[in-house]
Amino acid sequence: MDVIATHVNADFDALGSMIAAKRLYPDAVLVFPGGQERGLRDFLLHSTLYAYGMKKISDIELSEVTRLILVDVRSAARIGKFADIVHNPNLEIHIYDHHPLDEHTIRGQLEFIQEVGATTTIITQLFIKRGIVPTADEATMMMLGLYEDTGHLLFSGTTPEDFQSAAFLLRNGANLNTVADFLVREMTSEQVDLLSELLKSCEKIVVNGVEITLATATVNDYVGDISSLVHKLQDIENLNVLIVAVRMEDQIFMVGRSRVPEMHVGELFQEFGGGGHAFAASATVRDMPLAQLLDRMERLIRQHVRSHFQASDLMSSPVKVLTSNSTVGAARELMTRFSFNAIPIVDDLQHVVGIITRQVVEKAAHHKLLKMNVSEMMNTDFQVVPSTASLLELQQGIMEHNQRCVPVVDSGTLVGVITRTDLLRYMLGDRQLSTAATKDLPGRSGMQLKRKNLRQLISTHLPGSVKEILAEFGAVADQLGMQAYLVGGFVRDLLLRQQNLDVDIVVEGDGIAFAEAFAKTTTCRVRTHEKFGTAVIVFPDGFKIDIASARLEYYDKPAALPQVEHASIRHDLYRRDFTINTLTISLNPDHFGQMLDFFGGQRDLKDKAIRVLHNLSFIEDPTRLFRAVRFEQRLGFKIGKQTERLMRSAVQLRSVKQISGLRILHELKQILDESRVVAALGRLDQFDLLTFIDAKLHFDQSTASLFVAAERASSWFDLLYTGEAYRRWLLYLFCLFDNLSNKGAAKVSRWLGMSPADHTLVLEQLPKAKMLLKRLRHRSSKLPHPQNSEIYFWFDGLAIEIILYLMACSDQENLRRWLSLYTTELRKEKIILNGDDLITLGFKPGRSFQEIFIALLKARLNQEIQTRDDEIGFVKANFQV
Structure with a gap:
């Protein structure tokens, strides 16, 4: 049985998400695991939700639940009795939620987690992508959830996706009058009295420079919709942080609001069994005196308020x-x-x-x-x-x-x-954060320093062995009085939730001394590079970690190799290529997991933008032109407008001509190894970067088709599971050279500084392959069934990259069949007899041996002989001693 459930004390976002999820799981049963907020209960009394077959948890046999779909919640502490089955190994769990992690977080086989204003937005976005159209009633209920959790799209945590979703729901019949009836209500007399009491009770405390307002009240009867009163109170008094606690009978209802990054009310309220976001949270406490709660609250606030910068x-x-x-x-x-x-x-x-x-x-x-x-x-x-x-x-x-x-x-x-x-x-960043980053989203302002703790992300997304190693690095750094940081693509991909164990560590100090000190704490070996002040730590299982000293670079002239000097982590990051690669995570114990963002890298990750750090970036290092395209295609990002303008300016200045072919080959190899190689080469062609390799090099539709065919050939070979290594980038390079003359390809190969062995492939085997292709195309139409031995000797000696290139170029079925037969079967054939066997048969060593071996191989390929005795008989019958 499939069950769609949400959190106890459900609100409109919970309801809207459940109704939306029903469209994704039409056979699922809708179940409230506990009570509902007052406003939602009123709505349920006046709605036609009985048509959806809503059930109570008491109506469900928990042992029969095979798939649990949780919406607007992923904490086991907030789902009532469903928490009893979440660890059932036979239970499949799907999660749709916008709340942050807590200590009770449930992991699902399928998760849609996004930092948006409402969970309804997440499912609405799925509707948009999948072409699902809600009914007018469904759209209205979804809009209720979206409007409630985003404060009518006015809360600081509201995102562009929330606005887009609201527009979609409005187009599909969402009734704003109904939304207004249930969300925009005049205050009752009881609410007016409560708001007045809260205003009178406001007390302010200052912790680490942050002003926090506490308001309390006690009422005899239940008063609903406290959260709207808190919102009004915060606006009336213009408060950055407001925490309200209202006693009603044996319960204390708590609501928190924060507009500053120093106070994460969601984390604070987790201490009371509640939760929420950095900017909005709630909790309910039973059987505790209000004075005792406030005393505990003040003590916890002092632990949770982040210190101001010094x-x-x-x-x-x-x-x-x-x-x-x-x-x-x-x-x-x-x-x-x-x-x-x-x-x-x-x-x-x-x-x-x-x-x-x-x-x-x-x-x-x-x-x-x-x-x-x-x-x-x-x-x-x-x-x-x-x-x-x-x-x-x-x-x-x-x-x-x-x-x-x-x-x-x-x-x-x-x-x-x-x-x-x-x-x-x-200072500017602080103001921006007060309205934007309190939800821990990437900032929207410029290059201010931003901090964000990724300890939880590290804990959930990295293997245990890697986490232990990183913690040990931090401990060693502390012992040496150094600061150690994770840097580069590892941090970027961690934030993108992409797998990357290519770990780079930078220390403010002597990187080699740091690596050698670390080696004394565990079993590993260290390879040092004194010239660059770097080291590589190699663990017994082959896992490697690069260590470098924080350094800055300057260029004596454009495109020259940089001069290097020791510096701070900030200077070290400033020398890097793009903002998304400047994010760093501290490893020292006191700050473990804290990410520093000096240059707006979080913002550009959120915007999916590739941006350089300064206007001379491509002039100083033109290889960044190729890297910009590579990251754009790998990550599915877009090069920023200013960065694109700087790229085109650098191309016009012909900056690439000032760097060596070997450096371009290094960048080209990485691009040709990417999964979206066709799109990447198309972008290189758009920027006219291929012409710097050779004026005749271009990437048109014909070349793109060849690359697609090469990708198919490569995938086909991978599926053979031969275990034979080959270089995909080299195969693609042959395809790129396809429209060059033999002399032109050899010239480019020489300029790129390809290794002697690879240059020989371009110089000798690539021309041979092109000639062979012409001959076999003609042969295919006249004699479509050659002997196996002929096929073998056509392709014998060719590198596997050349074979796959021929397969990509083959536009005739016969050609592909011959290449397939050679690759899968014929090239593995070996004769059994050797020189000693021929001597035993009475033959004298000499040129005749080679003739006999070739004849034997042909006969075996053509299946005329199979066993050792067959080979002996064949030799005796066809050759005289």
Whole structure:
């Protein structure tokens, strides 16, 4: 039996989701596992939901449930008696929910989890994709759920998908009058009295700089729709965080609302058996005095409010400095190389004695004073702050003293620097977060630093062995006084819930020393690369992890290989290609799982956009042009408009011509190994990037068709399960070279720096294959049934990539049949007799041996002989001693 169920104390979103799920599971029974909210109960009394056969959980034999469809819930603590069967191994569970994980989270065989305003939205999106059209009544009930959970599409957690779903439901008959009747009601006298009491009771506490308002009340009779009263109270008083507790008889009903990221009310309310989102949550507590609850609430709030940032959170370290006897020219060079707008100046004891800005340096350059010492021009009236400085102290340093940067100094030692841009990004980000990111969605503002804890995601999506290794890395980093971070594609794919165990770790410190220290804690070996300050840790099972020191790069000239210097994690991330690859996760125990987003990577993951970090990105490293296309196609993203403009500008400047063919080959190999290779090459052609490999290289419809055929040939060979390794990228490269002359292909191969063996394939076997193809096409029409031995010697010696290329090019059934026969059977044939056997038969070693072996192989291929005795008889009959 299939059952569609939701959470106890069901609301309109629960009902709308259940009604929608009924269309996906038409034979399922709708069951409320517990009570309903007052508004929903009123609706049920006036509706025709009896037609849906709604049942109570007491009407269901739990042992007969074979599939449980949970909507608007995935916590075992909120589904009543259904929690008794969720661990039944024979039970199939499907989940549709928009709530965050908690300690009671259920895992389903099928899950549709999305951070949107309402669960109804998730199922509505499925309707849109699958072409399912709801009835007017269904659309109305679904709209009730969507409007309730999004606050009439006004809550901060509302997403574009919610608006899209509302429009779809409206087009399909949703009755907004009915929605208004049940969701937009005048307050009753009891509600007015309760709101008044809540207003009078408001008390404010400040925890870690966050103001939190607590409001309480006790009423003798039940008052419904408390959540709407909380919403009104929050708007009336303009409160960032509001927590309301109302006692009614033996129960305390709690509702929480938050507009700031520091207070996640969903996590707080989980402590009371409730739950919800970062911005909205509720809970019901029984048999506890209100005073006791408030006392516990205040203690828990202090544990759950995230601390405000301090200087150590925002600063960049280590700091690039100049000595007081450095020249203005040196300052100008350093500013240009690293895009600095201000640089601290230190004396011989490394104490900060001044700050010099780009404006001053440029004016000095204009007056031809580049050889003058910076000590003559630096600003000596400046403020420094300790690493524990508050936001207010930073504001004073930057705004009141008009400083472009504030040195962070502990015990007289310069430990970091915070720029005006750093502070502005944080402050703007804070305002954005107050309206957008309280639901832990990627931010919508610019490049402010954002933090998000992914400990739960790491716990649920990574193998246990990997989690243990990452925790050990954090412990070793702490012991060494270093900071260790997960970086790169691993973090990106973790957020996308895609499998990726290609682990890269960056440490702020000596990466090699870190790797060697880690090796002492477990069984593994370390391969070091002193030149680059990197190491590879190899575990006994072959699992590898790359370790690198945080570093920054600068380019002496466009397309040159970068110069490298040690730096902070922020600088290390800034040198990377795209924003989505700049996300990082801390591994140190105190911050384990905390993700840092300096450059808007979360935003671009949400927008499914490929964006570079700065405008000279493609000029400095033109290989990023190929990488942009590769990531766009692999992830199903879209290159941002500004990034696309910068790509076309770099192509017009012919930046690619300044990099070696070997570097292009490296990028090309990765593109040709992607699953969406046809689309990727089409995009390369749109950007005119293939012409930099060869002017005659293009990707038209004919070439695309050849690639599709090559993909089929490759898949066919994979299904043979021969265990024989081959390189798919090389097969596709032959297809790309198809419209080049033999000389042209050889020239490109040489310029790309292909290995000698691969270059030989292009130089010798590829031309031979093309000639063979022409000959066999002619042969196929005249003699469609050659002997097996002929087929064998046509293709003998050709690399498997060449064979698959021929199969892709074969437009005749006979050709494909011959290639298939050779690949699956003929190429495996071997003769039994060897040279010693021929000597035993009386033959003298010499050229005749080769002639005999070939004759034997032909006879075996043509099935004229099979056994060893057959071969001996064949030799005696056809050759004289």
